[in-house]
Structure formats: structure tokens, C-alpha cells
Amino acid sequence: MLRSVLAALLALMLPGAALAAPAYGPELEGFDYPFPVERYAFTSQRQPLQMAYLDVRPEKPNGRTAVLLHGKNFCAATWESQIRALTGAGYRVIAPDQVGFCKSSKPAAYQFTFRQLAENTRALLDTLGIARPILVGHSTGGMLAAHYALLYPKDVAQLVLVNPIGLEDWSAKGVPPTSVEQWYQRELKVSAESIRAYETATYYAGQWEPRYEPWVTMLAGLNAGPGKEAVAWDSALLYDMILTQPVVYRLPQIAVPTLLMIGQKDNTAIGKDLAPPEMRASLGNYPELGKAAAKAIPGAKLVEFPALGHAPQMSDPEGFNRALIAGISVP
Numbered sequence: 001m002l003r004s005v006l007a008a009l010l011a012l013m014l015p016g017a018a019l020a021a022p023a024y025g026p027e028l029e030g031f032d033y034p035f036p037v038e039r040y041a042f043t044s045q046r047q048p049l050q051m052a053y054l055d056v057r058p059e060k061p062n063g064r065t066a067v068l069l070h071g072k073n074f075c076a077a078t079w080e081s082q083i084r085a086l087t088g089a090g091y092r093v094i095a096p097d098q099v100g101f102c103k104s105s106k107p108a109a110y111q112f113t114f115r116q117l118a119e120n121t122r123a124l125l126d127t128l129g130i131a132r133p134i135l136v137g138h139s140t141g142g143m144l145a146a147h148y149a150l151l152y153p154k155d156v157a158q159l160v161l162v163n164p165i166g167l168e169d170w171s172a173k174g175v176p177p178t179s180v181e182q183w184y185q186r187e188l189k190v191s192a193e194s195i196r197a198y199e200t201a202t203y204y205a206g207q208w209e210p211r212y213e214p215w216v217t218m219l220a221g222l223n224a225g226p227g228k229e230a231v232a233w234d235s236a237l238l239y240d241m242i243l244t245q246p247v248v249y250r251l252p253q254i255a256v257p258t259l260l261m262i263g264q265k266d267n268t269a270i271g272k273d274l275a276p277p278e279m280r281a282s283l284g285n286y287p288e289l290g291k292a293a294a295k296a297i298p299g300a301k302l303v304e305f306p307a308l309g310h311a312p313q314m315s316d317p318e319g320f321n322r323a324l325i326a327g328i329s330v331p
Contacts (some may be wrong), residue, residue: 022217026227027052028103031218033077037103040124044099045110051124052076052103053096056083062090064157065130066328067121069148070095071139071165072238073195074311075102078215081317082136082324089325094133096124098144100234106227107234112241114147122152131155134328138162138313139268140238146247149256158328159258163266163310166247167289174279175243175271183236188228192220205265205309212314242270251296258300259327261320262290263308286310303327 024030033054040051054076066086068079076095083093097104098117121144125133134157137145142164149159171177195216200208222231269275269284287304294302303323305312313320 022221023225024218024221025225026106026222026230028075028218028222030225031077031221033075033103034080035083040096040127042120042123044116044120045107047107047110049099049105049107051096051099051105051120053094053124054079054083055128056087056093056095058087058090058092060090061092064090065092065094065133067125067130067133067135068093068095069121069135069137069141069144070097070101071141071311072242073199073219074138074141074215075218077102077218078314082313082321085317085321085325091134092130094125094128094130096121100238102222106230108230110234110237112234112237114144114241114245114247115151117144118148118151121148122155132157134158134160136160136162136324137164139165139310140242142166143242143245143247146251146254149254149258150250153255156256159254159256160261160324160328161258161293162261162313163263163268163286164247164260164293165242165268165270166245167251167293168248168269168283169246170269170271170275170283171243171246173283174275175269175283176274178239178243178271178274180236180240183239184232187223187232187235187239190220190223190232192216195219199311202266202268203309203311204315205263205307207315215314239270248293248296251293252298254297254300258297260290260294260297260300260302261305261312261323261327262286262302263305263310263312263315264290265306265308266310268310301327 035054076097079095135145142161143166149156264287266286267284294300308315
């Protein structure tokens with residue numbers, strides 16, 4: 001992690017250096033994680049794959065395990081603050097990189113579905129001997145966590161959804177059909193500047209801080225590296241998965257205790273820029289979406305962060321961690 005932070009700081013200190021991100025490998029080789037990275041090798045859809053994951057154990061175990069599921073533009077490493085807080089409170093923490101993301105495999109041909117990613121995650125947890133974990137899913141990881149809970153309701157102790165996407169059907173609301181090839185061409189143009197601008201407006205409610213820079217470097221370096229075509233292609237497939245598999249219609253079927261943690265200044269809507277101008281303002285209204293989701297999911301509890309955006313766990317890690325640990329302290 002130290003090399004990654006130093007690279008980000010150097011980019012900020014040197015004139016013009018921020019324009020040139022480091023080039024990381026297709027499995028994020030060269031970018032250090034804050035904890036040792038493990039590998040889970042398995043076969044899926046007739047091909048050998050591997051999932052990178054973090055398995056961090058507490059000094060004083062409380063017997064419970066939290067599984068942290070990252071979002072589309074995030075990785076297991078971005079959960080660092082939560083991992084430290086949870087292990088400090090006695091939880092064992094598993095944080096995987098899903099197939100197609102970060103330090104995991106980038107298959108050239110793969111049918112990405114939330115069911116498949118849930119099955120991959122379940123297989124990893126079975127291998128580790130973990131039963132009935134607490135699932136914490138952020139953004140796209142929230143969609144995955146919801147699908148996991150729908151598939152394996154008896155095997156989830158608690159579900160925590162942090163600004164999950166999929167709480168509205170963007171295609172039905174006016175985002176036009178976008179082909180995988182179109183997504184691919186868009187992803188090939190990703191840069192540190194475009195990442196920083198998007199994250200400032202959406203993740204951090206317009207407030208940029210230098211401490212976010214390593215995560216820009218992480219993504220920009222992955223997209224600028226020798227495997228950029230493979231990275232962009234899997235990213236395109238994943239965008240197609242997100243837009244075509246909204247979970248909003250199945251929220252009433254979730255049958256596990258659920259905690260929603262929603263930054264109120266979030267305005268995330270995949271493909272919003274492609275929608276007709278008159279419709280854009282109505283998409284990604286998280287104050288409304290969070291309340292609607294809490295009403296739809298039986299018995300769900302809602303925690304709102306009035307001043308935070310799409311990534312409350314990164315904008316205010318201390319406040320978020322207190323709320324998270326309080327919310328999962330009672331089984």
C-alpha cells in the first residue's frame with residue numbers, strides 16, 4: 001500500500017504528473033493492498049479463474065464474520081478503514097475482489113450475472129468454512145449482496161446495503177439501450193481526470209480531498225496498464241449486467257435482517273448521461289430511493305448520512321464505522 005500512496009502523493013506534488021497515472025497489470029499487479037492478498041482458484045463456466053481476497057482475523061474474536069462486497073469502481077482494498085474497525089471489534093473480515101475486478105481474473109468470455117458472482121462468493125466462503133456471515137455490500141456490491149441474500153436466505157445472518165445501486169430500473173426510466181461494444185469504447189477512454197471528476201461529484205458530494213487520490217491512481221493505473229483492453233471489456237460486460245438485472249423488483253422478497261446505510265447526497269445512476277436531459281434530474285435520488293427500499297424490504301432499518309454521497313464509508317470512515325458496528329451488534 002505504501003508504494004501506491006507514494007505514487008499518488010507524487011502525482012499531486014509534481015506539476016503535470018497527475019496527468020500520467022502509473023500502469024498496473026491486468027490483475028492490479030504493482031498496486032499494494034493494506035493486508036496480505038489470498039487467492040482462491042476455481043473453475044467457472046469451463047475455465048480456470050481466481051478470486052483475490054483479504055482474510056483478516058481479529059485479536060479477540062467474537063465468533064462472527066463480516067463479508068465486504070465492493071462496488072463497481074472499488075476494490076477490496078478500499079474497505080481498509082472498515083476492516084480495521086471490524087477486526088478491532090472482534091469480527092473476522094473477508095473482502096473479495098469479484099471476477100472481472102481488481103486483482104481477480106479478467107476472463108475474455110464470461111456470462112456476468114449477479115447469480116454467478118453470488119455463487120462464486122458462496123464457493124469461496126464454503127472453502128473457508130464460513131457459515132452465515134454478515135454481508136456488507138456497497139454500490140454494485142449492494143446489488144450482489146441482495147442477490148446473495150435472495151439465493152441463500154438461510155445462510156446470511158444479516159444484510160447491510162451501503163448506497164446500493166439497482167434500487168431503480170434505469171432502463172425503464174429512460175436510459176437508452178447501450179451495447180457492450182459501446183460500453184467498451186467508453187471504458188477505453190477512462191482516465192485519472194475523468195475518474196476524479198466523477199468521484200468528486202458523486203462519491204464525495206463535491207468535496208475532494210487528497211486522501212482519495214490513491215483510489216483514483218488504483219483505477220486509472222488498472223485502465224492504463226498492459227491489460228487495459230481486457231479490463232475495459234470486462235467492465236463493459238459488468239455495466240451490461242448492472243443495467244439489465246435491477247434488483248428493485250425483488251426487494252420485498254428479502255427475508256434476512258437488513259440495514260440500509262444511505263448517503264443522502266448520492267446521485268448515482270449508471271448511464272444517466274445517456275438519458276434525455278429532461279429525465280436526468282429524476283434519476284439517482286437517493287433520499288427517496290433509500291426510504292422506498294427500507295419500506296419495501298420487510299423489517300429493514302434505515303440509517304441516513306445527510307452530508308455524504310455515494311461512498312459514506314470513505315468520506316466519513318469514523319462516523320460510518322460507528323454506525324455500522326452499532327447496526328450489526330445485535331444478531
